Amino acid sequence: MIDSTARIAKNTIIGKNVAIGAYTIIHSGVSIGDNSIIGPFCELGVSCSGMGRHVLKIGKDSIIRSHSVFYKNSIFGKSLSTGHAVIVRENTQSGPGLQVGCNSEIQGHCTFGRFVKMQSNVFIPQGTKLGNFVWIMPGVCFTNDPFPPSNIRKGSSVGDYACVGAGALILPGVHIGTDSLVAAHSCVTRNVAAHSVVAGVPAKRFKNIDEIYLDKEKTIRAYPWRRHFHSKYPAFEIKKMKKK
Amino acid sequence: MIDSTARIAKNTIIGKNVAIGAYTIIHSGVSIGDNSIIGPFCELGVSCSGMGRHVLKIGKDSIIRSHSVFYKNSIFGKSLSTGHAVIVRENTQSGPGLQVGCNSEIQGHCTFGRFVKMQSNVFIPQGTKLGNFVWIMPGVCFTNDPFPPSNIRKGSSVGDYACVGAGALILPGVHIGTDSLVAAHSCVTRNVAAHSVVAGVPAKRFKNIDEIYLDKEKTIRAYPWRRHFHSKYPAFEIKKMKKK
Amino acid sequence: MIDSTARIAKNTIIGKNVAIGAYTIIHSGVSIGDNSIIGPFCELGVSCSGMGRHVLKIGKDSIIRSHSVFYKNSIFGKSLSTGHAVIVRENTQSGPGLQVGCNSEIQGHCTFGRFVKMQSNVFIPQGTKLGNFVWIMPGVCFTNDPFPPSNIRKGSSVGDYACVGAGALILPGVHIGTDSLVAAHSCVTRNVAAHSVVAGVPAKRFKNIDEIYLDKEKTIRAYPWRRHFHSKYPAFEIKKMKKK
Numbered sequence: 001m002i003d004s005t006a007r008i009a010k011n012t013i014i015g016k017n018v019a020i021g022a023y024t025i026i027h028s029g030v031s032i033g034d035n036s037i038i039g040p041f042c043e044l045g046v047s048c049s050g051m052g053r054h055v056l057k058i059g060k061d062s063i064i065r066s067h068s069v070f071y072k073n074s075i076f077g078k079s080l081s082t083g084h085a086v087i088v089r090e091n092t093q094s095g096p097g098l099q100v101g102c103n104s105e106i107q108g109h110c111t112f113g114r115f116v117k118m119q120s121n122v123f124i125p126q127g128t129k130l131g132n133f134v135w136i137m138p139g140v141c142f143t144n145d146p147f148p149p150s151n152i153r154k155g156s157s158v159g160d161y162a163c164v165g166a167g168a169l170i171l172p173g174v175h176i177g178t179d180s181l182v183a184a185h186s187c188v189t190r191n192v193a194a195h196s197v198v199a200g201v202p203a204k205r206f207k208n209i210d211e212i213y214l215d216k217e218k219t220i221r222a223y224p225w226r227r228h229f230h231s232k233y234p235a236f237e238i239k240k241m242k243k244k
Numbered sequence: 245m246i247d248s249t250a251r252i253a254k255n256t257i258i259g260k261n262v263a264i265g266a267y268t269i270i271h272s273g274v275s276i277g278d279n280s281i282i283g284p285f286c287e288l289g290v291s292c293s294g295m296g297r298h299v300l301k302i303g304k305d306s307i308i309r310s311h312s313v314f315y316k317n318s319i320f321g322k323s324l325s326t327g328h329a330v331i332v333r334e335n336t337q338s339g340p341g342l343q344v345g346c347n348s349e350i351q352g353h354c355t356f357g358r359f360v361k362m363q364s365n366v367f368i369p370q371g372t373k374l375g376n377f378v379w380i381m382p383g384v385c386f387t388n389d390p391f392p393p394s395n396i397r398k399g400s401s402v403g404d405y406a407c408v409g410a411g412a413l414i415l416p417g418v419h420i421g422t423d424s425l426v427a428a429h430s431c432v433t434r435n436v437a438a439h440s441v442v443a444g445v446p447a448k449r450f451k452n453i454d455e456i457y458l459d460k461e462k463t464i465r466a467y468p469w470r471r472h473f474h475s476k477y478p479a480f481e482i483k484k485m486k487k488k
Numbered sequence: 489m490i491d492s493t494a495r496i497a498k499n500t501i502i503g504k505n506v507a508i509g510a511y512t513i514i515h516s517g518v519s520i521g522d523n524s525i526i527g528p529f530c531e532l533g534v535s536c537s538g539m540g541r542h543v544l545k546i547g548k549d550s551i552i553r554s555h556s557v558f559y560k561n562s563i564f565g566k567s568l569s570t571g572h573a574v575i576v577r578e579n580t581q582s583g584p585g586l587q588v589g590c591n592s593e594i595q596g597h598c599t600f601g602r603f604v605k606m607q608s609n610v611f612i613p614q615g616t617k618l619g620n621f622v623w624i625m626p627g628v629c630f631t632n633d634p635f636p637p638s639n640i641r642k643g644s645s646v647g648d649y650a651c652v653g654a655g656a657l658i659l660p661g662v663h664i665g666t667d668s669l670v671a672a673h674s675c676v677t678r679n680v681a682a683h684s685v686v687a688g689v690p691a692k693r694f695k696n697i698d699e700i701y702l703d704k705e706k707t708i709r710a711y712p713w714r715r716h717f718h719s720k721y722p723a724f725e726i727k728k729m730k731k732k
């Protein structure tokens with residue numbers, strides 16, 4: 001299941017039942033957990049200057065799709081799943097279940113909780129912190145330099161279960177609270193309170209999350225989404241999601 | 245013209261005069277029409293779970309540029325043309341003349357008419373329907389989930405000859421009418437009436453399309469664009485474009 | 489240092505101490521300066537119809553990261569640096585020190601001054617002119633067609649030391665003045681005066697650049713940034729940046 005054209009360096013740990021696609025390059029220091037799939041045209045374990053621990057650890061049951069690039073010095077829990085052409089730089093730490101959409105870039109020096117799901121074309125600069133069960137929709141751009149260009153770095157953070165809508169832009173140093181919703185195409189310039197919905201340019205609070213319903217009869221509240229949406233989460237996590 | 249390093253599976257149909265670039269992978273079930281060019285580092289015919297017909301059909305006279313990925317179970321008419329690093333997932337159906345710009349992603353389960361032209365960095369989620377001669381400018385993001393994250397899917401649709409300007413974001417389930425124009429950077433939250441121009445966040449109607457002129461003397465109307473812009477369309481289509 | 493799988497055409501000039509990654513394709517007419525690094529899965533010197541001079545010149549001390557594509561007929565000064573998966577088309581001219589972020593696309597027929605730095609996911613259409621020491625932050629989209637789709641092309645231009653914030657959209661034919669700042673997520677519809685800060689949709693002037701401070705005590709002005717930010721510029725350039 002390891003393609004004959006894949007190049008695998010000596011100091012690597014490749015788990016059982018791992019598939020590696022054609023032409024993919026695995027540098028030394030990379031460890032890939034059991035039952036993982038790495039697509040073709042990938043490069044895993046790229047070095048960069050000033051690195052500490054020269055290791056890239058991919059948890060078991062992971063899938064990294066074609067044309068993706070991962071740098072050294074990062075750790076991912078099990079069941080990592082990426083789209084095609086994903087770029088993940090050094091010093092990224094993530095819990096299990098991280099999902100990264102096609103063409104997304106994580107610039108490293110980031111921390112992600114459990115089951116973070118970001119979709120296509122998302123940009124995550126250094127210093128960003130995402131909590132557990134966070135959703136980042138397509139085309140979202142986080143920033144970290146309040147006076148570009150400068151040497152100041154203020155990463156933003158997102159609380160558990162919050163969702164950032166498609167095409168939103170998040171200014172540096174902002175905190176987006178637990179269970180909150182940032183509407184699509186918003187420009188978030190200030191902290192977003194927990195359980196609130198913000199929208200617009202600049203984004204303003206216009207609702208509490210429990211004022212939005214999935215149906216016209218207003219029988220099912222859309223938020224917090226963790227009460228009704230459990231697609232692809234493990235059973236023991238769903239139990240906790242409902243309870244909270 | 246087929247590079248010696250290209251990997252072509254057995255159950256494929258490669259037309260006459262087809263060029264395939266270095267390292268490109270063509271999986272079984274792929275059919276490529278005559279006189280087509282596939283660039284290097286591509287992967288065509290990727291499988292995914294739950295697929296029906298395991299076929300990818302690329303019409304004749306097509307060009308797919310390097311680093312692009314196409315899944316199985318899609319059909320494209322003749323003269324498909326893509327930029328580099330394009331991703332097109334399963335269950336995409338398109339008429340002839342589809343153009344997809346660099347870094348664009350089509351998530352599948354989409355239907356496109358004839359001569360749809362989307363430029364670079366466009367994101368098309370599942371359920372999107374684009375009519376004939378539609379233009380999607382760079383950086384446009386369509387969406388399909390009205391309560392993210394949820395299991396509800398409401399694809400948007402665009403009428404014939406409509407144009408969506410650069411960086412616009414289209415909310416789920418919206419219909420953009422025939423011949424209309426969505427200004428750049430708009431956020432479209434409601435249906436756009438035919439022959440109208442919308443702009444802003446949220447997008448509001450501010451003109452009829454026949455109120456915009458190409459020149460200061462107001463002698464040539466800019467819209468509907470099909471009356472004056474015919475670059476690269478076939479002669480028999482241009483005739484129809486002018487008449488309407 | 490040239491990988492055995494790299495394909496290098498005959499009519500190329502490869503400088504001293506150049507490293508070329510696995511599977512990378514270098515077409516005829518490409519010249520790469522001394523001490524440069526080209527990553528794996530790249531294609532340099534792609535042809536296209538209607539080209540003039542069939543040469544691609546990469547200055548010395550350059551680095552082009554993996555999965556990038558450069559067309560023929562462009563010239564780059566020394567110390568070019570790109571992220572991964574960058575696309576640069578024909579007829580691009582740049583001074584030294586050009587930096588292009590991951591997933592960015594330059595559509596060619598562009599002119600860049602010295603030490604232009606654009607970050608990830610930037611889109612530069614034909615006819616765009618960027619001055620010296622310009623900064624383009626992530627996700628910025630320039631445009632060039634005032635009546636899309638049409639045959640009219642009005643490239644935008646950016647003056648020396650100006651900075652365009654993340655996610656901004658620049659309408660066709662706009663000039664962004666020297667030392668000015670375009671706030672993140674703005675939609676620039678008109679010229680931006682030198683030394684001014686614009687923000688919003690559409691972008692409006694709301695400050696002079698010298699009214700923004702790095703610190704609460706208002707001791708250090710954030711702009712013009714060239715007075716305090718000199719990271720990675722050559723010593724002789726920094727001298728000039730401070731003086732102006």
